[in-house]
Amino acid sequence: xxxxxxxxxxxxxxxxxVLSGWYAARSRLVDDRLLLVGAVVEVGLLVQLVVALxxxxxxxxxxxxxxxxxxxxxxLPFVLPxxxxxxxxxxxxxxxGVVAVGAFGIAVMTARLQQIWNLGG
Amino acid sequence: MAERDPGPSAQQxxxxxxxxxxxxxxxxxxxxxxxxxRSVLQISEYFDRAPLAYVLSALAAxxxxxxxxxxxxxxxxxxxxxxxxxxxxLAGVLVVGLASxxxxxxxxxxxxxxxxxxxxxxxxxxxxxxxxxxxxxTGRPSVAP
Numbered sequence: 001x002x003x004x005x006x007x008x009x010x011x012x013x014x015x016x017x018v019l020s021g022w023y024a025a026r027s028r029l030v031d032d033r034l035l036l037v038g039a040v041v042e043v044g045l046l047v048q049l050v051v052a053l054x055x056x057x058x059x060x061x062x063x064x065x066x067x068x069x070x071x072x073x074x075x076l077p078f079v080l081p082x083x084x085x086x087x088x089x090x091x092x093x094x095x096x097g098v099v100a101v102g103a104f105g106i107a108v109m110t111a112r113l114q115q116i117w118n119l120g121g
Numbered sequence: 122m123a124e125r126d127p128g129p130s131a132q133q134x135x136x137x138x139x140x141x142x143x144x145x146x147x148x149x150x151x152x153x154x155x156x157x158x159r160s161v162l163q164i165s166e167y168f169d170r171a172p173l174a175y176v177l178s179a180l181a182a183x184x185x186x187x188x189x190x191x192x193x194x195x196x197x198x199x200x201x202x203x204x205x206x207x208x209x210x211l212a213g214v215l216v217v218g219l220a221s222x223x224x225x226x227x228x229x230x231x232x233x234x235x236x237x238x239x240x241x242x243x244x245x246x247x248x249x250x251x252x253x254x255x256x257x258x259t260g261r262p263s264v265a266p
Contacts, residue, residue, distance in 0.1 A: 064166040071158060079154075083147060086193070090143045097144040105151045 002051050006114045009044040010107055016041055017103035024096035038080060038099070041106060045077040052113070061119055072113045079106050135259040137195035137203065145255055146193045148248060153185035155241065156233045163230070171230040177217055178232045181245075184210050188252065204256055211249035214238055218246070 016037045023034065052073035059066045083102030087095035138146050160178035168175055184206050191203035218237035221228045228235050238245030 064162060067165075068158070068162055071161075075154065075158075082150065086138075086143055086147055086150075090139065092140060094140050094143050097141075098147040101144060101147040101151060105154070 002048070003114075005044060005048055005051065006110060009041060009048060010110045010114075012037060012041045012044060013103050013107040013110060017100050017107065020096045020099040020103060024093045024100060027093040029091070029093075029095065030099075034099075038084075041103070042077065042080050045080075045106070045110075048110075048113075049073045049077055059117065061116075065116055065119065069113065069116045072109055072116070076106060076109055076113070079109070137192045137200065137256065137259050139195075139259075142192065142195070142255055142259065145248075145252060146189060148244070149185055149189040149192060149252075152233075152241070152244060152248065153182065153189045156182035156185050159233065171228065174228050174230050174232045174235070177213070177234060181210070181213060181233045184213070192252070200256060200260060203252070207249045207252040207256070210245075211253065214245050214249065 016034070019034055019037060023029070052069065056066055056070055059069045079102050080099075083098050087098040090098070136142070156178065160175065160182045163171075163175040163178055188203055188206040188210065191199040191206060214234045214237060217228075217232060217234035221232075221235035231240055233241060233245055237243060
């Protein structure tokens with residue numbers, strides 16, 4: 001798949017995790033900087049979804065691997081909105097904790113996506 | 122529903138999704154996602170290989186989903202549901218974790234709970250403990266009406 005894109009998404013997700021974790025520790029709430037990183041992650045995931053679906057046929061290992069691959073790619077863009085939805089009513093540091101958890105999930109799932117892709121070489 | 126002010130002096134039971142609880146909900150959601158993904162794939166593709174392990178995977182997935190929703194709702198009924206789901210979850214991870222070491226041949230493929238959730242950074246082992254502590258803490262002021 002698009003390796004540079006995966007790297008961008010992965011690094012941005014890690015950055016989002018660290019940043020929101022730090023905000024949580026400092027009792028700070030969301031600001032433009034965090035929003036920007038979040039936007040980069042989300043846009044990257046949407047592009048990744050398109051790329052993944054276009055190249056779905058190239059995933060080796062049969063239907064099950066393809067299904068997993070598609071499921072990950074489709075689920076990923078929903079993680080951050082879900083985290084934001086959860087955090088919306090919470091006006092404390094814990095809202096940032098939720099974003100950190102979501103970002104962690106995105107990083108792991110993105111790595112897994114790349115892993116499945118690499119099986120085909 | 123929208124009770125805010127999660128101050129430490131709150132006298133009525135706090136919503137389970139306020140304060141640290143909202144992070145707990147997020148963690149449960151993430152685990153529910155991971156367990157569901159794994160279990161759907163296992164059951165749909167190679168159920169015959171390890172039926173027991175895969176049924177347990179599915180069970181774990183369902184319990185995580187129930188716990189996530191119950192903790193997110195956080196009303197009185199949901200608390201009971203959450204308590205039940207998390208208790209089953211704790212028992213599950215302990216029993217399956219132990220069994221996967223004692224009778225490894227029964228678990229040719231991994232489940233979320235095997236080896237005490239080591240494949241998931243032991244989160245499946247830690248989370249139910251945190252969940253129970255959290256339920257206890259938020260429910261302390263008045264358990265019965």
